[in-house]
Amino acid sequence: NTTTSAGNDTLPLPLPLLEPFLAFVPAPILPLILTLLRSSALRDWLKLFLLGGLLEAARRVLGQSWTLDGFFSGLYLHARIEREDEAYGWMLAYFTRLPAFTRTRNFCVSTRGKGKAGSENYIEGCHCSECSRNKPKKEDDLGKRLHYLPAYECDYSFWFAGTWVTVMRTRNNESGAVPMGVTPLTMDALQLRILAISPTRGRAVLERLLGQAKAAFEKDEEERISVWVGDQYGGWSRAASKLRRPWSSIVLERGVKEKLLTDARDFLASQAWYVQRGIPYRRGYLLHGVPGSGKTSLIHALSGELGLDIYVISLSKRTMDDQALNDIVSQLPPQCIALMEDIDCAFKKGIAARVSDDSSSDPAQEGKAGPAAPPGQDLGAVSVGSITLSGLLNAIDGVAAHEGRLLFATTNVREALDPALIRPGRMDVVLEFKNANRLQAEALFRCFYPVEEPGEQADPGKSKHFATPSSTPTLTIDPLPTVDPTADVLTRAARDALASCFAAAVPEREFSMAALQGYLMLHKVDPVQCVEGVEAWVE
Structure with a gap:
């Protein structure tokens, strides 16, 4: 080793390492370079530079998706809740009340009502605090109110039961095109990620979270009933949440509504009796009579009296076929009210028969019949949509028909229905509604x-x-x-x-x-x- 002097300080120079570099340094600036190399501050900065470079390189390596995401995905429990499922409404109502959402800067604005938070809670003439709070303002457009929902593809995180939970609202539309007959809202879903070391712990937290969300939702909806609408893809969507109609507000002939309520309650309490005797656990009701006589109102009040939701099955949709009808019927909950309104309008045979019978005595009915059937084809086989009479009968009481439901069918003209549709076993109770006495x-x-x-x-x-x-x-x-x-x-x-x-x-x-x-x-x-x-x- 050679020692080079400059003033009073000395710096040991390893000749094997420095000789190749010093050979190319001009002699006039060689003392300056040696002075810089002897500076301790410069040596510290060089150490920091090397350390920072190593840390940045490590960050880029660990930041690759195949390492970081793969590591954390093993610690997360992933759960997806589709909008058609009841749990979607529970979680959405529960989450929108959490501080994680109320303090966020990212959200969607909607004027569609979402249950208890909407103006449906307002009752004209009532002066309680809830109605005063929900009363539409005069400057509101048709009484619409703003509702704030989670933004799409945005993470919202919060602590629940000592566990880190992340919620994301997604829309399953990767191709960018919405299928015909499907609204974008029906493609919504909630993605839940629960940070847990073991799957057992994650599932326990998920069940507890859904349990609390359900309890809070049912507490808000205990004075309301939900109305669900079926689509042609075999799913159900929650269309409305209505206040229960008072049973005393239904005015019918003496004993009619009491008879119906007694029969429905007896059916709901007699499942074991049906099973022991091998009888399908189903009950059908046909309400027929003049328009405006209270058929739909009776069903609404009955659902509130029994505490059952209403599931509306629309047979007149052109996109509804036999397969879609069987799919939505099979997805009915164990106890509910399935409603088929104006069942006579599902087939042109019913409309044509009604008009044909009345046209001879009432000229005002002329020209109201549907289009004629093709030559050689029975008019009864021509349906408004794609549902056939055979498909409807199989959905009501076929081998794969759903059990445990109360099926209500309404019509203005009973004679327009096929006898096979209203026979006992399919329509067990038939009630006629007349004009008011x-x-x-x-x-x-x-x-x-x-x-x-x-x-x-x-x-x-x-x-x-x-x-x-x-x-x-x-x-x-x-x-x-x-x-x-x-x-x-x-x-x-x-x-x-x-x-x-x-x-x-x-x-x-x-x-x-x-x-x-x-x-x-x-x-x-x-x-x-x-x-x-x-x-x-x-x-």
């Missing part, structure tokens, strides 16, 4: 103008909207205000006297319940004027 008119009047006698007060422990006389919550009707605030309060006796006068002025079996309700709506705050003007309205 005087007893129904009187009961409807009383329903429109409820009164509270002095001393009658609502139970403070019950909901502001619902009373539970039979452990089933139903919507209560608050007293409507009178036109003149200084007028005397309407007593029960006065109301009953007005109801009798109103019923006496209505002809027997001439007007439907919907027609009478339409007239009462014109005078919903003035029963006296309603009675005084009913004769002129009848004429």
